[in-house]
Amino acid sequence: MTQARSTQQWQALDQSHHLHPFTDFQQYAGKGGRIVTGAEHIYIMDSDGNQILDGMSGLWCCNLGYSQSTINEAITNQLQQLPYYNNFFNCSNQPAVELAKALVDVTPAGFNHVFFTNSGSEANDTNIRLVHRYYDLLGKPEKKHIISRKNGYHGSTIAAASLGGMDYMHKQFTGLNYVHHIAQPHWFADGGDLSPEEFGLQAAKELEAKIDELGEDKVAAFIAEPVQGAGGVIVPPATYWPEIQRICRERDILLISDEVICGFGRTGNWFGCETFGYEPDLITFAKAVTNGYQPLGGVMVGDKIANVLMAHEGEFAHGLTYSGHPAAAAAGIATLDILKNSQIIENSGEIMDYFQQQLRTLADHPIVGEVRGLGMFAALELVKDKSSRERLAPESAGAVYCRDQAIGNGLMVRAVGDAMVSAPPLICNREEIDTLVDRLNRALDATAGHYGLK
Ligand code: PXG
Numbered sequence: 001m002t003q004a005r006s007t008q009q010w011q012a013l014d015q016s017h018h019l020h021p022f023t024d025f026q027q028y029a030g031k032g033g034r035i036v037t038g039a040e041h042i043y044i045m046d047s048d049g050n051q052i053l054d055g056m057s058g059l060w061c062c063n064l065g066y067s068q069s070t071i072n073e074a075i076t077n078q079l080q081q082l083p084y085y086n087n088f089f090n091c092s093n094q095p096a097v098e099l100a101k102a103l104v105d106v107t108p109a110g111f112n113h114v115f116f117t118n119s120g121s122e123a124n125d126t127n128i129r130l131v132h133r134y135y136d137l138l139g140k141p142e143k144k145h146i147i148s149r150k151n152g153y154h155g156s157t158i159a160a161a162s163l164g165g166m167d168y169m170h171k172q173f174t175g176l177n178y179v180h181h182i183a184q185p186h187w188f189a190d191g192g193d194l195s196p197e198e199f200g201l202q203a204a205k206e207l208e209a210k211i212d213e214l215g216e217d218k219v220a221a222f223i224a225e226p227v228q229g230a231g232g233v234i235v236p237p238a239t240y241w242p243e244i245q246r247i248c249r250e251r252d253i254l255l256i257s258d259e260v261i262c263g264f265g266r267t268g269n270w271f272g273c274e275t276f277g278y279e280p281d282l283i284t285f286a287k288a289v290t291n292g293y294q295p296l297g298g299v300m301v302g303d304k305i306a307n308v309l310m311a312h313e314g315e316f317a318h319g320l321t322y323s324g325h326p327a328a329a330a331a332g333i334a335t336l337d338i339l340k341n342s343q344i345i346e347n348s349g350e351i352m353d354y355f356q357q358q359l360r361t362l363a364d365h366p367i368v369g370e371v372r373g374l375g376m377f378a379a380l381e382l383v384k385d386k387s388s389r390e391r392l393a394p395e396s397a398g399a400v401y402c403r404d405q406a407i408g409n410g411l412m413v414r415a416v417g418d419a420m421v422s423a424p425p426l427i428c429n430r431e432e433i434d435t436l437v438d439r440l441n442r443a444l445d446a447t448a449g450h451y452g453l454k
Contacts, residue, residue: 007047010035021156039066042425042432044412055406055413055422055436060229060261060377061292064338065425071293071334078330087116087324096324099332103300106270106336107283113306116298116324120260120286121155123297124223127256127282128159129318131220134254134305137312143220144178147210147253151184153230154223154258154284163223166231180214182206184228185236188370188381188389200237204244211251221254221282222247226272229261229423232416233379235372241276254281254305260297264288264335265345265426267375268352275375281305290331291338295322344426352376354430358437359422365441367392367448377423379416380440384453391418392451402447411439420444 005013011032020028035047042065043051057063078095085093100114115130117123128146135143148154150165162175165184183190183203191199211219222244228234248255257280262272264285269275271283281304286297301309309316322328339345352375359378363371369383382392382399392398399415406413406420414421420443424436448454 007035010047041065041067042428050410052407052410052412053424053432053436053439055411055424055440057288057423057425058292059287060266060423061287063265063288063376063426064291064335064344065427068291068293068334068338070338071291071331074330074334075294075327078327082326084326086321088319093324093326093329095326095329095333099324099329099336102333102336103285103289103298106340107300108271108274108279110279110303111283111300112303113301114298115301116296116329117286117320118295118322118325118328119155119297120258120284121157121160121297122320123260123284123286123299124154124160124163124256124258125157126299126318127221127223127284128163129316130282130299130301130305130309131254131256133316134308135220137308140217142218145214145219146179147207147214147219147222148179148181149184149224149228150181151186151231151234152181152223152225152228152258154225155260180210182210184231184234185240186228186231186234187237188372196237197239200239201243203236204240204247207244208247208251211247211253216251216253219251219253221256223256223258223284225258225260226262226276227267227374227377229377230416232419233373233377233421233423235374236276241278245278256280256282256284258284260284260286261377261423264339265348265375266377266423268345268348270345289335290328291335293335294325294328294331296325296328296332348376348426351426351428351430351433355424355428355433358433359440362437362441362444365444365448366453367398367444367451376426376428377421379419379421380444381419382444382447383418384451392447398447398451401450402443405446406440406443409439409442411436411443413440413443 015029036044037047038045044054103114104112148163152165154160154163161169162179165181183206185203187196187199257273259271267275273280281302283300290296360371367382369381369386371380384390384392396418399418403415
């Protein structure tokens, strides 16, 4: 257990010794952080006694909120029976096997195998290893290039960050030279005078052009999120995914659907690829598979690839100490049990429609240029001028200001570029969504006032 300390003491220790992810260390050392001490249902509590409605499901992972006692019990029971054993060298464990089967049951047809990791980043590294191995085994070792998208997010290891298309990340490391980025289908930012449908097709056709440029015999895979999450809940126009699917099929390019955020209900179906009607060869998952209660990720490997991997001799020289960790797997089984038994995803349509409708009432707000989203996540673009889409303030300062106002009002949301992003737990009811929208509205008012636009 941790010791009793005041908020100031926790902050001082934190500032002295703890390097936080995606954080400006210098700035953080000067101001300290919020010490989150507890959570219940859809609320988080901090050491100053604030209770904050979590409009982000943790970090897009606690889709069932914070009070799922059966997941806690599954983890603690498993720790008592078998706290750890590895899945290397002809060994396996019961929770890993059971979770593998449970995942096969909930993923689309044609997915009958899983490779476990501890995170989404490692899962995407694994994807690269898998597609390279697949084409090597097929006698096409020159097929190594991977195409990805600008402003996509696929994780933070070197390989996953290379796949990602965040400029500010690429400035801090040297990316893999066989990863290439094409445009994102972000109509509000890049669509200009095109209709969303025209723009969606144009963005998809960049994949074809990139394959032509690199040579079809050299390209292994295309990776994308169904809806870009960390990039700002960017919902592609309806024309986008069918065209991407056509190109991948015609050109013998594997399609990787990174469902780390979209998986397990966020878009209104079990997986985002189902919502958009495309059929990937590999699915990356993490986050909500354990409702965020244990670190676990992995790759669902489609039959096309699994059959080749299993038809050849020779080991796949890849794995992690904790691949298929029993306690993490137990959390996954318990999470999938809740999702299946409660039918929460199958029955989510009504509450998701309500969330989207209520947020769209904010489209009339003077500083909101666009409200977009589907299922249980959405983004509001903040603008100074609705018709020209001129941004509210330079360097995304408007969104940061608005986020801080929202947190001050008891609502946790994210600022992504110039957008406010929310992805609340799927278990929210109408009243809780009303509270979320009301707190966000008040933050928008305060932000408009701050910039003299009200
Ligand atoms: N793919 C996608 C689509 C993700 O969203 C990862 C891979 C990497 O997963 P791990 O488990 O390695 O973090 C992610 C993670 C944000 C934010 O601020 C988003 C993520 C992680 C941290 C912050 O939106 N997504």
